[in-house]
Amino acid sequence: MMKNLLFIPAILFSSITYSAPKTSYVMDLNLANQLATNVMKACSATAKPAAVVVLDQGGNVLASQRHETVGIHNLIAAQRKAFTAYSSKVTTLQFMHNAQNNVDSQNLTSLPELLLLGGGVPVVYKSQLFGAVGVAGAGGSIQDDQCAQQGIEITLKQI
Numbered sequence: 303m304m305k306n307l308l309f310i311p312a313i314l315f316s317s318i319t320y321s322a323p324k325t326s327y328v329m330d331l332n333l334a335n336q337l338a339t340n341v342m343k344a345c346s347a348t349a350k351p352a353a354v355v356v357l358d359q360g361g362n363v364l365a366s367q368r369h370e371t372v373g374i375h376n377l378i379a380a381q382r383k384a385f386t387a388y389s390s391k392v393t394t395l396q397f398m399h400n401a402q403n404n405v406d407s408q409n410l411t412s413l414p415e416l417l418l419l420g421g422g423v424p425v426v427y428k429s430q431l432f433g434a435v436g437v438a439g440a441g442g443s444i445q446d447d448q449c450a451q452q453g454i455e456i457t458l459k460q461i
Contacts, residue, residue, distance in 0.1 A: 361433075377438075383437065387424045393447060393451075395443055419438075
């Protein structure tokens with residue numbers, strides 16, 4: 303009887319500490335392809351054709367596109383920009399400026415996985431890191447960043 307009485311408060315108090323499960327959003331292949339297409343359209347409309355890589359919520363490549371007039375090395379650069387944005391959770395343009403202004407951060411350029419050039423943008427949906435986009439070949443860091451941002455904005459409005 304005493305064991306049963308001690309067990310009841312434990313059950314009551316343990317239920318208080320639990321909350322509703324957090325909703326987790328997943329970028330699927332269809333959404334990644336839509337995102338890549340919207341970024342490519344934004345690049346073509348505002349700058350020039352480019353290469354784009356989309357990473358999913360785990361940081362893995364889910365989609366990539368390269369305009370036929372863009373050099374193949376741009377896919378590698380786009381992937382590294384996307385990885386850098388995913389890993390740092392800030393745009394690579396901002397990350398680049400931060401590294402230039404902080405002597406301690408300048409060594410980050412020696413890490414082969416990172417690319418501190420504009421064009422990498424984390425994709426955040428409902429306050430959750432949803433993935434990242436990397437763009438290369440649209441004319442420079444600023445243009446790469448702008449068309450990535452535009453394509454992401456358009457895509458998130460379509461969800």
